[in-house]
Amino acid sequence: MQRSNLQILGLYGLTLSVSLITACGDPCLDDGRGKAGAVCDPGNADTNTETGTGTETDTQTSNTETAEGDGDETWCADEDMDGFGDPDSCQEVPAGETPPPGSVPQEQATDCDDVDPNTFPGAAELDDPLACMTDADDDGYGDDMPSNPNAVPGTDCDDNNDHAFPGAAENEDPSACMEDKDEDGWGDANPGGGATPGSDCADDDATIMSCDKWCQDMDMDMFGNPEVCVFVAPGGEVPAGYVQDDTDCLDTDPNAFPGAAELDDPDACMLDADGDGWGDSDTPPGVMMGRDCDDTDVTRVVCVDAIPGCVDTTQGLEAQLMSMASGGDGNYVYAWTPVETLNDPAIPNPTAIPDAITTYTINVTDGSMNMGSDEITVHLTDKPWILDGPGAECEEIEFLAEPDVPPVHSFSNGGTTVCTTSNSDPSAYVCPTVHQQSRITGTMVVNTASDDDMIGFVWGWQSASQFYLFQWKQLPQPWxxxxxxxxxxxxxxxxxxxxxxxxxxxxxxxANQTVLMTPDETTTSGWIDNREYGVELLYDLTQTEITITDLSDNSVVANFVVMDDSYPNGKFGTYDFSQEQACNGPWQSNCL
Structure with missing residues (x-):
């Protein structure tokens, strides 16, 4: 969009009389588009600064007055001859003397870049008629990224193209900076510079205006990638795999598109991998974060973390339980069980005073009925587990469906110690607490000099089919x-x-078990009759460290690490097989 000097002058209020002077061909008249190399008469330059209806007589009178009594004047260099001088390059001119060639009066020294004739106050009059901007393409809009930092940025996205400026494609967007070469009011679909793409796929043909936008749909979810689009003229051929949509935020995943998580937000572009209607809360760039705490599990929208996972206390003292919920709609209702030893089961962080080792479960439900849960175990470090008898916590397990010699046991120490009374088939007493990252301690002893078979324990107990077994035999024998x-x-x-x-x-x-460690990897020493042994298990998620100590002198009989993570948590129990008077307990636990 080229403009005449007359149009530019009109913006500054210059009268017709000034325009006529320009028409007479005066090479020095300052019309805002000064000519390089011109040597200007100070009278003309002074006349050019007038914005009213001044005449030649007025100018002569002014010059006469200046020469006769106003003293020195300040004139500033106008290197680029755009009519605006450099305020940092000025000099005093004695009254009556001729100013230096290519200079302007000090009041016109407002140029922010005096080496560029396209940069001066009012250059981009459609952006700002007063601001010092750069308008290289003479379309009335200032460069949005001028090369000189002193110039004020304008709104022209491509200042080397007079077809690109805000509102160029007025039919498409009256404010966007688009390119419209054919001036049909529709923006070029593939513009140069920094112009915003429009929908005109043939911007050199005014008969073809708005084209249809088609975007690649790589994941075939019917939503297109806004970064890979083409415009097709009416009747043109559409590329394969393209759709008329540009709203996909992750076109490599068919589970991510606007409305994928309709329960979370029916309009937002979210990722819902498990198809539960809630968006993933941990998303790649470009995808809106949802409120599903576990997008791999359709049953988990709300997640709960009981903190810490393990608490130690003693009988009669309080234990602080804490929980944190995430995911879902945030309208949480808390419910702890068992409730009997809690001060308030309906709050996130109650206190407990258990009378035995207890695992508490926290269930959290949101307003959309999504529920999450977690557990926390409180250990009583001064109270062993009751294996049998009144108040028994543990359960007897007989492994053989039809035992030849059913196990018979006796109990002592308030039910915390169990002993076999016969040479029986394998059995265990399994206690109900599910241990995870726990330290378990206890004692074992064979209180007889007869027989030489098995004593031990089980841990990581999932069921009678899945568990770890430690067994210790006194002497070798074929059987x-x-x-x-x-x-x-x-x-x-x-x-x-x-x-x-x-x-x-x-x-x-x-077929039913795998040997993880043989005696060659632990110890080939057997137990000694009537000798009490201390046991320590450090039961972690991926390994268990076992230490057996001879309590008669506190010497270590064996210390080894079982490297297996098949059962990272589970129950604990005693074990015996074919050994009379094999005694187990007391046993207790604390946090690892």
């Missing part, structure tokens, strides 16, 4: 069709069939 080795053996049970004695007696793998 049940195999060799029973002296020392400590670690097994992992994952039973798929009914148990037989070989599963427990033999040191090799069977």
């Amino acid at each position: 049940f069709g195999c060799m029973g080795s002296a020392g400590m053996t670690i097994k992992k049970f994952d039973a798929t069939d009914v148990y037989v004695l070989d599963d427990f007696a033999c040191d090799n793998d069977t």
Whole structure:
């Protein structure tokens, strides 16, 4: 959009008389578009600064008065000859003397870039008629990224193209900075510079105006990638795999599109991998964050973290329980169980005074009935577990469906110690607490000099089919069709069939169990008659460290680490097999 000097002068209120002087061809008249190399008469330059209806007579009178009595005048260099001088390059001119060539009076020294004739106050009169901007393409809009930092940024997105300026494509967007070469009012779909793309796919043909926008739909979710689009003229061929949509925020995942998480936000572009209607709360760039705390599990929208996962206390003292919920609509209702030993089961952070080792469960429900849960175990470090008898906490397990010698046990120390009374088939007493990252301690002893078989314990108990087994044999012997080795053996049970004695007696793998560690890897020493042993398990998520100590002199009999994470949490219990007077307990636990 080229403009005449007459149009520019009109913006500054110059009268027709000034325009006529320009028409007479005076090369020095300051019309806002000064000519390089011109040597100007100071009378003309002074006349050019007038914005009213001044005449030649007025100018002559002014010059006469200045020469006769107003003293020196300040004139400033106008290197780029745009009619505006450099305020930092001025000099005093004595009254009556001729100013230096290419200079302007001090009041016109407002140029912010005196080496560029396209930069001066009012250059971009459609942006701001007073601001010092750059308008290289003479379209009336200032460069939005001028090269000189002193120039005020304008709104022209491509100041080298007079077809690109705000409102160029007025039919498409009256305010956007678009390019419209064919001047049909629709913006070029592939403009140069920094212009905003329009919808005119043939901007050199005024007969083709708005074209249809088609965007790539790589993940075939019917929503297109706004970064990969083409414009197709009416009747043109649409590329394969393109759709008339540009709102996909992640076009590599069919689970991410506007409205994917309709329960979370029916309009937002979210990722909902599990299809539960709630958006993933941990999203890649460009995807709006949702409120699903676990987008891999359709049953988990609300997540709860019981803090800490384990608490130690003693009988009669309070234990602080805490919980934090995330996900869902945020309107949470808290419910702790069991409620009997809590001060308030309906708050996030109650206190507990348990009378036995207790695992508390926290259930959190939001206003949309999404529920999450977690657990926290409170250990009583001064109270052993009651294996049997009044107040018993633990359950007897007989492994064989039809035992030849059913186990018979006696109890002492208030039910915290169990002893076999016969040479029986394998059995256990499993206690109800699910341990995770716990330290478990207790004692074992064989109170007889007869027989030489098994004493031990189970841990990581998931069920009678899945658990870890520690067993300790006094002497080697052939039995049940195999060799029973002296020392400590670690097994992992994952039973798929009914148990037989070989599963427990033999040191090799069977269909129901795998030997994790043999006596050669632990100790080949057997237990000693009537000798009490201390046991410590450090039960962690990926390993268990076991230490067996001879309590007669506190010497370490064995210390080893079982490296297996098949059962990162589970119950604990005693174990015995074919050994009379094998005694287990007391046992207790605390946090690891």
